[in-house]
Amino acid sequence: MLSELEMERAVFTLRKRDVTEWLARLLGQGEVIAPTSGPCGEVIFSKIDSPEQVLWDFENPLSPPKQFVLPQTDPIVRIECKGKGTQVAPIHDNRRRFLFNVRPCDAKAIAFLTRMHETEPADASYLSRAAETTVISLDCNAPCTLGFCVCSDSGPFASGGSDIELTDLGEKYLVAASCAKGEAALSGMDGLFLPATDEEVAQRDDLESEAKRHFGDETCHFGSAMRRISTGRVDDALWEQMSDWCLACGGCNFICPTCYCFSVGDRGGDGTWTRCRTWDSCQYAAFTLEATGHNPRAQRRDRMKRRFFHKVSAQYFVRDGMAGCVGCGRCISVCLGATDMPAVVAAIRKRAWHEH
Amino acid sequence: MNTDVFVPQIARIDAVRDETPDTKTFTLRFREPREEEAFRFLPGQFVEVSVFGYGEAPFCIASSPTRPGAIETTVRRTGRLTDAMHQLGIGAEVGIRGPFGNGFDVESARGKDLLFVAGGIGLPPLRSLIWYALDRRERFQDMTILYGARTPQDLVYKDELKEWETTAGVELHVTVDTSSSDWTGKVGAVPVLFGETTLRPESTIAYVCGPPIMIKFVVQDLFGRGFQDESVISTLERMMQCGIGKCNHCTIGHRYVCRDGPVFNFKQIRELIE
Numbered sequence: 169m170l171s172e173l174e175m176e177r178a179v180f181t182l183r184k185r186d187v188t189e190w191l192a193r194l195l196g197q198g199e200v201i202a203p204t205s206g207p208c209g210e211v212i213f214s215k216i217d218s219p220e221q222v223l224w225d226f227e228n229p230l231s232p233p234k235q236f237v238l239p240q241t242d243p244i245v246r247i248e249c250k251g252k253g254t255q256v257a258p259i260h261d262n263r264r265r266f267l268f269n270v271r272p273c274d275a276k277a278i279a280f281l282t283r284m285h286e287t288e289p290a291d292a293s294y295l296s297r298a299a300e301t302t303v304i305s306l307d308c309n310a311p312c313t314l315g316f317c318v319c320s321d322s323g324p325f326a327s328g329g330s331d332i333e334l335t336d337l338g339e340k341y342l343v344a345a346s347c348a349k350g351e352a353a354l355s356g357m358d359g360l361f362l363p364a365t366d367e368e369v370a371q372r373d374d375l376e377s378e379a380k381r382h383f384g385d386e387t388c389h390f391g392s393a394m395r396r397i398s399t400g401r402v403d404d405a406l407w408e409q410m411s412d413w414c415l416a417c418g419g420c421n422f423i424c425p426t427c428y429c430f431s432v433g434d435r436g437g438d439g440t441w442t443r444c445r446t447w448d449s450c451q452y453a454a455f456t457l458e459a460t461g462h463n464p465r466a467q468r469r470d471r472m473k474r475r476f477f478h479k480v481s482a483q484y485f486v487r488d489g490m491a492g493c494v495g496c497g498r499c500i501s502v503c504l505g506a507t508d509m510p511a512v513v514a515a516i517r518k519r520a521w522h523e524h
Numbered sequence: 525m526n527t528d529v530f531v532p533q534i535a536r537i538d539a540v541r542d543e544t545p546d547t548k549t550f551t552l553r554f555r556e557p558r559e560e561e562a563f564r565f566l567p568g569q570f571v572e573v574s575v576f577g578y579g580e581a582p583f584c585i586a587s588s589p590t591r592p593g594a595i596e597t598t599v600r601r602t603g604r605l606t607d608a609m610h611q612l613g614i615g616a617e618v619g620i621r622g623p624f625g626n627g628f629d630v631e632s633a634r635g636k637d638l639l640f641v642a643g644g645i646g647l648p649p650l651r652s653l654i655w656y657a658l659d660r661r662e663r664f665q666d667m668t669i670l671y672g673a674r675t676p677q678d679l680v681y682k683d684e685l686k687e688w689e690t691t692a693g694v695e696l697h698v699t700v701d702t703s704s705s706d707w708t709g710k711v712g713a714v715p716v717l718f719g720e721t722t723l724r725p726e727s728t729i730a731y732v733c734g735p736p737i738m739i740k741f742v743v744q745d746l747f748g749r750g751f752q753d754e755s756v757i758s759t760l761e762r763m764m765q766c767g768i769g770k771c772n773h774c775t776i777g778h779r780y781v782c783r784d785g786p787v788f789n790f791k792q793i794r795e796l797i798e
Contacts, residue, residue, distance in 0.1 A: 254617045258528035429772040459602040483778035
């Protein structure tokens with residue numbers, strides 16, 4: 169007997185041999201984006217043509233699926249200045265899409281992005297794309313190499329953000345819709361999904377506890393870092409010291425699933441332009457450079473401070489309902505120096521940064 | 525009516541006036557009359573102006589809401605977009621998004637003396653409020669305007685300065701850092717003008733706009749004369765892109781100059797942590 173809550177959440181199981189059929193049906197309804205094997209064998213999120221391309225056992229790709237709701241170059245306004253006056257029109261991307269097998273951390277990051285873009289004044293350009301996107305996440309039965317999602321309540325099992333949660337139960341997947349959009353993506357699939365039993369739901373919970381047990385001690389303790397950052401109680405000398413190990417490359421911003429800072433510019437010519445939003449990086453000096461030449465964050469240390477204030481301060485935590493970090497660990501692999509999230513949080517907590 | 529936050533409304537340049545060798549005032553009129561009627565703003569608010577093909581940049585509205593119709597922006601040539609804007613003539617079309625920002629709290633200034641202290645291109649945002657106050661003259665007590673620029677030719681709104689000089693109930697003092705042969709007025713940085721006037725700090729609101737160095741010395745002087753943090757008001761400048769609190773270029777801590785500002789009093793400015 170399913171509990172009332174589970175009835176509400178529409179929990180099913182799907183036999184592994186039926187996954188191909190489900191994906192084939194989803195492909196008939198829209199684009200399916202999934203982790204696939206890239207040209208050099210690396211794992212990348214890309215649009216698939218056939219169900220076999222989807223990877224099920226994979227390390228999370230370095231580039232998060234953020235690009236499918238917030239492209240690096242995002243056309244937002246069409247501008248025509250030809251003949252009789254200027255014409256402007258919004259550009260909305262209404263393609264129906266399924267983000268398949270994204271990890272819970274990345275699903276939570278998309279929820280974070282959506283919440284930000286919903287804040288008044290709502291951003292119709294982003295929201296139209298997000299509205300047509302169904303996020304189907306795959307729980308992590310074991311922690312990934314660098315992840316610390318347990319510290320930011322973003323994993324290893326779905327923790328908000330997924331429209332449908334998949335859990336690998338061995339012979340089958342548990343399939344749980346968490347909202348109407350998720351339920352819609354499961355409907356009309358006659359025969360594929362079977363109602364889950366209490367035992368199967370309990371199995372999921374056991375797997376979650378088991379996965380959490382496998383996280384090491386060296387994770388990311390946000391609490392004390394947040395207290396210090398929020399009250400300006402991190403010595404400038406510490407920021408200065410840490411900033412020596414930041415190359416200001418912006419890599420951490422671009423691979424971060426929650427970073428969304430952007431610039432706006434016109435592309436095109438001859439009277440026809442596309443106004444585009446493009447990802448920008450708070451680690452670049454030009455991010456705050458004013459037309460007069462004045463720059464309030466000309467120093468790298470001030471830009472680092474800014475990045476961690478936005479991600480870890482209580483002020484932003486209150487506004488966004490979560491830290492601006494889902495613990496995916498990508499900044500650890502991309503950072504050319506040593507100023508990734510856990511390193512900086514540890515340094516602030518211990519009020520010292522390790523000497524290199 | 526399009527409500528998409530990034531889609532500008534179209535306006536035509538109605539007039540262009542040279543203010544200084546590198547600064548012009550543009551009169552912008554919405555192409556759609558109903559958009560003009562619907563456009564309501566407060567002194568101190570700003571608009572994002574599109575120069576198509578170059579993008580957008582924020583400019584304060586230099587005209588007053590008491591004089592509806594076309595709006596004015598005063599633009600100094602300092603980069604790609606403003607260079608391009610300076611090439612535009614009457615009839616050219618630009619985009620407008622806005623108004624954005626909080627604007628000056630004109631209600632809490634009722635019954636007070638108003639002191640305006642501006643340096644160089646810092647006068648445009650105050651001009652909106654000055655005309656507002658002149659058009660609602662009965663709501664305010666004494667009005668004092670202290671204005672300085674690098675040289676006489678860098679003074680903006682030269683005709684209006686003459687007009688304000690002879691307006692009853694307005695005290696205007698102007699200074700320049702470096703004189704020229706035909707300059708007969710004061711020479712020196714803006715704070716020298718405090719010697720020309722008598723202020724009542726307890727019943728005055730001071731609006732200070734200009735380059736950071738001027739603001740620093742002017743507010744030191746004001747606090748020295750007994751002004752309280754809450755009654756010294758400025759507008760902050762930051763690099764901006766979206767104007768609506770999304771892009772994060774203009775943040776100071778968790779505050780956004782584009783949404784929480786650009787107008788702040790000094791109590792608020794001191795509470796901004798970064």
